[in-house]
Amino acid sequence: MKDKDAFVHPTALVETQDLGEGTSVWAYAHVMAGARVGRNCNIGDHCFVESGAVIGDNVTLKNGNMVWEGVTLEDEVFVGPHVFFTNDRYPRSRRGGSPDMPPIEKTCWLVPTRVKRGASLGAGVTAVAGVTVGEYALVAAGAVVTKDVAPHALVKGSPARWHRWVCRCGHPLDFTQSVATCSECGLRFEKKGQGITLL
Template sequence: MPVVNARIDASAELADPALVNVYGCTVGPGTRIEPFVEIQRGASVGARCRIGANAFLCEGVSLEDDVAIGPGVMFTNDRHPRAVTAAGTLMGPEDWTLEATRVGAGAVIGANSTILCGLSIGAGAWIAPGSVVTRDVPPGASVAGVPATPSHPSSLLNPAEAS
């Protein structure tokens, strides 16, 4: 798994460079990237972020500073994915529209969450593990579920504490 044409700050840490696929992206200072992560060209990761194992950051994803991405988090960048065009030929880069996603400073995205494309996740937002985010998340909001909806932060960790 390669690290190719990526601008990675010297203070960033790749837990095991042989076990990541990082190419054509930027990674800020103090960021830690765990094994089996893919960060595609055109993605950007800010300072002091933590990217958990098996996460996928596709082209068009932008993380501001201090963002935590849990293990297995998946981002998307195509609202209408298809394998072939209407004419039956394999789709190429010209056959789809990239939809960018921005994650604000200090946001936390829990393990195994899926973030649909074209969204904005506000600064300090908290997304519970296993959530599917289909709409923008306001700054400081806590969301959970499929689809992700507003939730009290304590209920995200312990359902018995929900108010």
């Protein structure tokens, strides 16, 4: 049910009945029926959220984002301006069929993409269909994500590659040994296998 405490700008179009308490939808944004948007989210100007997209609590969508069916943004995700999600690896225009192309079922082309809790995507990131961005990962502006991103990883470039580890607060971690303490918030992490864990 659409929460009466949500704010919807007069120029926004919100068709979903699943808009959480405290969420704000700003100018010229469109949230389709069947999209799910959690509590305390901020959906910026000119955003589009398609039916079947799932947005958790405390998510920030900066201006100009398109969140398609099959995309899940977990709680506390930050999406910078003009991030590009995709949901089809081999797109074609005609889904209903034509004399030279038979109909294609959604199950044959829809590829889920997930951005996990606390992760951030910088401005202009492209996330190819089917990737998972791990918890508290940070994807640098303009990166092209073609494969899964590990939790707490900072990735950058095209294609996006691991650069270093980051804290839950987003600041870089300096692993001079097997343990690092965040200089910003004081959380401590340990290298474990191919990743890091909170101590």
